[in-house]
């Protein structure tokens with residue numbers, strides 16, 4: 001018989017919250033995303049990472065349900081798992097998990113079950129980055145413009161370059177995390193994450209790159225987002241073996257008539273003096289064709305579904321809003337954008353003097369993906385030739401992230 005080495009890393013999966021903001025009729029960890037619960041998805045990711053002790057912290061009264069989820073996810077690794085009962089606060093739940101650690105464990109990861117779609121690679125990356133003296137968290141740059149507010153008054157800007165959005169799993173050397181928890185208990189302080197508690201004990205914390213897919217399911221909109229991602233990732237074919245993760249292509253077209261007021265917006269640029277295009281947004285047909293090509297390639301629907309007239313918040317929005325949001329959706333669905341090729345048909349504007357500038361703007365909005373733009377007239381034929389409007393076609397190549 002082969003005796004497997006006892007892992008020196010453990011993960012505490014806190015699943016004891018009630019999910020007030022989700023508002024479901026069961027604790028959040030036991031709400032179904034698809035046929036599987038939030039907790040089951042979280043555990044599936046964990047058991048696809050390197051072997052580690054897995055401690056699930058369940059709400060009181062749900063220990064049996066948690067045990068069933070743990071056994072189903074663990075398969076023949078069930079001896080690695082254990083369920084304990086959580087507390088009133090997240091911090092108390094983590095403390096309950098710490099009391100269940102095996103003696104050999106030297107590195108502890110603390111993970112929200114609510115971050116159900118966290119990729120196994122992120123779990124391994126955090127575990128690998130922990131050293132004897134430092135805690136490690138995954139974090140993402142803050143993409144929104146932030147404001148300091150007082151009631152309904154906007155009182156000033158916030159420099160987002162020095163901010164990051166914290167995710168889990170957060171990893172720590174066991175001895176120091178236990179020491180930090182003892183300090184917090186003595187002080188009677190509550191923290192919303194373990195890195196804050198660790199830092200409050202004067203212990204250093206670093207960050208590594210987070211992952212969009214590690215978002216926390218907090219509200220009904222987050223649950224919808226998780227469902228959409230799982231739908232997009234599911235193979236369309238009903239064959240018994242899953243479809244291989246191959247590169248995918250998508251095509252998008254868009255047509256806009258000249259009209260409306262103000263300057264023309266096209267390919268992410270403002271074109272002073274050129275006739276504007278009409279539309280629900282700014283009429284930027286180049287950006288819109290790219291969005292459809294990318295969404296189509298990823299199987300994520302189309303521009304109308306995500307940004308159409310049912311979404312009044314996008315009225316008048318410019319290319320960078322649509323493109324950045326689309327790039328984020330693709331990243332969350334596990335795709336990297338290979339390149340995008342666009343062809344513009346119309347008499348005006350003349351693209352060649354600003355082609356490089358347009359390509360740079362579109363590429364920047366897509367997070368650096370290569371974008372090329374070609375332009376042509378139609379020799380006077382059709383609506384572009386008659387100067388009534390423009391037509392754009394875009395083709396996108398995307399590849400699975402891992």
Ligand SMILES: Nc1ccn([C@@H]2O[C@H](COP(=O)(O)OP(=O)(O)OP(=O)(O)O)[C@@H](O)[C@H]2O)c(=O)n1
Nearest residue numbers: 014015016017018019020021088089093113114
């Ligand atoms: N007493 C608690 C509170 C929270 N958690 C866990 O901590 C993670 C992050 O908490 P959050 O998403 O805020 O979950 P809830 O507290 O359940 O949500 P809400 O604040 O909306 O009630 C979740 O996986 C949750 O299950 C826990 O184990 N024990």
Ligand SMILES: C[C@](O)(CO)[C@H](O)COP(=O)(O)O
Nearest residue numbers: 112166167168192193194216
């Ligand atoms: C631990 C955490 O998920 C890190 O982002 C977060 O702090 C959980 O608590 P919150 O109340 O949702 O901020």
